Amino acid sequence: MKPSRARAGRPSVPPVAYAFVLPAVLFMVATVLYPLAFTVDLSFRDVGLREIVAGGGEFAGLANYRAELGGAEFRSALWTSMVYTVVSVALSFAAGLALAVFLNHRFPGRGLLRSALLVAWVLPSVVSANIWRWLLDGTYGLLNAALRGLGLLDADVFWLVQPATALASVIVATVWSTAPFAMILLLAGLQSIPGPVHEAATIDGAGPWQRFSRITLPLLRPVSVTVLLLLFVTTFKTFDTIYLMTRGGPGDATTILPIHAYLEAFSFFRFGTGAAATTIMLLIPLALSLFYFRALRREEVA
Amino acid sequence: MRRVGPARWAALLVVLAASLTGCGGGDGGDGPGALRFWHFYGPPDSATGGPLVKLIEKYERAHPGVTVEVRHIPFGEFNRTLLQAAAGRELPDVALIGATATQAMAEAGIISDLTPRVTAWGKQAGFLPASWNTTQVGGKTYGLPHVADSYAIYYNTDIFRRAGTEPPKTWAELGETARKLARDGRQGLAISGIEGEEGATALVIRLLAAGGDPAKVDTPQGRAALRHLKVMVDRGAVSKGMLGWNEEDVKNQFANGRAAMMINSATYVSTLRTENPDLKWDVALLPGDARRTTFLAAENLTITSGSARPDAAWDLLTWMQRPDVLAEYLPARNKLPARTDVPDDGDEIRAVFREQLRSAWAPTGALARNSTEVFTHIQGALQAAVSGSVPVERALADAQRKIDEALTR
Structure with a gap:
């Protein structure tokens, strides 16, 4: 499907075709658009426990947004979100690319290794987050035991209760599960690069690093942009991994925006500000996606 | 202020399972006589949830024709689930809630005013003041203290x-x-x-x-x-x-x-x-x-505003507060009575906790x-x-x- 042709002259669609799309549209409206509209509506109202039960809630204009954007908690959560997302995405992309390049070579057991790596991605985060919690526990965790065995540690280190190590820990846990996803997409990209291109470069005297930086990387660009965008969007809205590992703590060291919004709405029962936080949260990946689609279209036109 | 302690992920799995199976809307198996009872103590086979389930089975045996459908919701998800049930008009008849949540639940209209029933009942003087105070919202009574802990x-x-x-x-x-x-x-x-x-x-x-x-x-x-x-x-x-x-x-x-x-x-x-x-x-x-x-850790028995059978629910609540019933239940549940008329079980350790409970503080x-x-x-x-x-x-x-x-x- 080439967008350029679609724009040039849209083929006429028989009216009955719309009937076939209708169930999907209704499903989308009921499961995506309605909750979305409900949340946005909520974000403009003063809604507490009583209003959420009985309905109603006075229109509050931009008060919720003002409270959120002016509040120290929201700003801290936004900053933590950006640090967490950018670092996780960068590491995940780098690890995914390294794995993809490695697994693009032919060697025995390659298929097995590929599938084994994907386990990290398909494992439910409830399971992986708790495995990480156990590994990193200060008293009986495997990491401390290993470090102690190597003579690198003489006292218990409580990885998840110190601000800096807690943030690093949730980033590692995130990268561990998202890197295989990046790997599989990048691997597909690598395999679409025709072999003769590399052969020609080799004949011209290009070394392995030159072939990687001058041929592989540029040809991988469209896939890379997609991978980075998908990683950003999924990482930005992470909730379960962090909630299970640290509940946003210690203090607010790992309180990213989704955790902040959850606490506002479901722990402190301030649904209006919680909805405002969620709505603002929605705008960031949305803006990135729009930017991405425009870039994509420009590339295809070119 | 945690009262139940299952591994957190197991708890989450239960929530997931509960949310999946709960979609049907509780119409599977409970006849017209079933009272719905929600609590956060623990699953039926746990040391904390088991005694409560046994207590309610005992009530069912003593009251032929009455069935109670007990549902466990993990502590961390309890208030949120109750709230969603209220918004969806799916509230149970009885909710065993954290004592400190009583005020918020009463003001939100999730639990109902029991003042006339309590006045007719006339047993409120038997409760410890710190426990009883947690049931009071704006001069009205919104629950009965179930147990206390210090x-x-x-x-x-x-x-x-x-x-x-x-x-x-x-x-x-x-x-x-x-x-x-x-x-x-x-x-x-x-x-x-x-x-x-x-x-x-x-x-x-x-x-x-x-x-x-x-x-x-x-x-x-x-x-x-x-x-x-x-x-x-x-x-x-x-x-x-x-x-x-x-x-x-x-x-x-x-x-x-x-x-x-x-x-x-x-x-x-x-x-x-x-x-x-x-x-x-x-x-x-x-x-x-x-x-x-000490800090008072306590739960209150409440009747929700969505209960279609508040009389039956009230009967269950008052039965659960009978001193002879509590005397058998509390040692198994490892909790202390919120009432002063429950006979001492003679346990020296629990006696220290009962002594400590006299100087309990609750918000x-x-x-x-x-x-x-x-x-x-x-x-x-x-x-x-x-x-x-x-x-x-x-x-x-x-x-x-x-x-x-x-x-x-």
Whole structure:
């Protein structure tokens, strides 16, 4: 499907075709658009426990947004979100690319290794987050035991209760599960690069690093942009991994925006500000996606 | 302030399963006579949930024709689930809620006013004042106290005998004793300081002992309390790991001999007896400085505003509060009576907790309405100061600002 042709002259669609799309549209409206509209509506109202039960809630204009954007908690959560997302995405992309390049070579057991790596991605985060919690526990965790065995540690280190190590820990846990996803997409990209291109470069005297930086990387660009965008969007809205590992703590060291919004709405029962936080949260990946689609279209036109 | 302690992920799996199976809307199997009863104590096969299920089965046997459908929802998800049920008009008949949540639930119209029924019943004078006060909202009664629990000091008598020490009488003594007994990877005192409201209990107890008020933490009493806990951690008397421990983790530290003392509730008395029969331990009252006040951990039985059969629900509630019924239930449940007319079970350990319960504190008024948030901020101050991210003064000033915001909203 080439967008350029679609724009040039849209083929006429028989009216009955719309009937076939209708169930999907209704499903989308009921499961995506309605909750979305409900949340946005909520974000403009003063809604507490009583209003959420009985309905109603006075229109509050931009008060919720003002409270959120002016509040120290929201700003801290936004900053933590950006640090967490950018670092996780960068590491995940780098690890995914390294794995993809490695697994693009032919060697025995390659298929097995590929599938084994994907386990990290398909494992439910409830399971992986708790495995990480156990590994990193200060008293009986495997990491401390290993470090102690190597003579690198003489006292218990409580990885998840110190601000800096807690943030690093949730980033590692995130990268561990998202890197295989990046790997599989990048691997597909690598395999679409025709072999003769590399052969020609080799004949011209290009070394392995030159072939990687001058041929592989540029040809991988469209896939890379997609991978980075998908990683950003999924990482930005992470909730379960962090909630299970640290509940946003210690203090607010790992309180990213989704955790902040959850606490506002479901722990402190301030649904209006919680909805405002969620709505603002929605705008960031949305803006990135729009930017991405425009870039994509420009590339295809070119 | 945690009362149930299943592994958190198992709890989440249960929620997931419950949310999947719950989609049908509870019309599978319960006839017209079934009362729906929600609680957060634990699954039917757990030490905390089992006794409640047995108690209700006993009620069903004594009342042919009445069936009660009991559903367990993990503590962390309970209020949210009840709220969603209220918004979706799917409330159960009876909800066993945390005592501190009573005010918010009453003001939101989720639970109903029981004042006329209680007046006709006439047994309210038998309840402990601290417990009864948690059911009062705007001069009306919104629940019956189910059980009560208090915090005291568990101590390892073997370790104390070898060191030739006695249980401490003041917090200064507690700090000294804990420091002396901490050695070879063992901590002197284990407490829970986990993220969220449940990790606030130790600091609240320390603050109450100093004569402070949990709504006013940026005070000399607040600073003395937090500074003392921080010093205990800095000197190795209390493990920094406590910032990640819930009360069950604290019990495990004590049970494995990794802690000479712990602050915990009566919930673990039988667990320690059955699971660690070789451990030698006893219980002492909390140290008393300005006050010897414990934190009241309690649950209230409430009838929701969505109940179609409030009379049947009320009958169940009053039956559950009969002294003879409680006398059998409480030892199995490891809880203390919220009433003064329940016969003593003769257990010396539980007698200490009952004694401690006489000086119990529970939030009231605006503090009760916002207790989840206020306790979360108190834990935040503990966390920030103990981990060393900010000085004690800053941690308390930050917490006070957030508490004031919550209380004036």
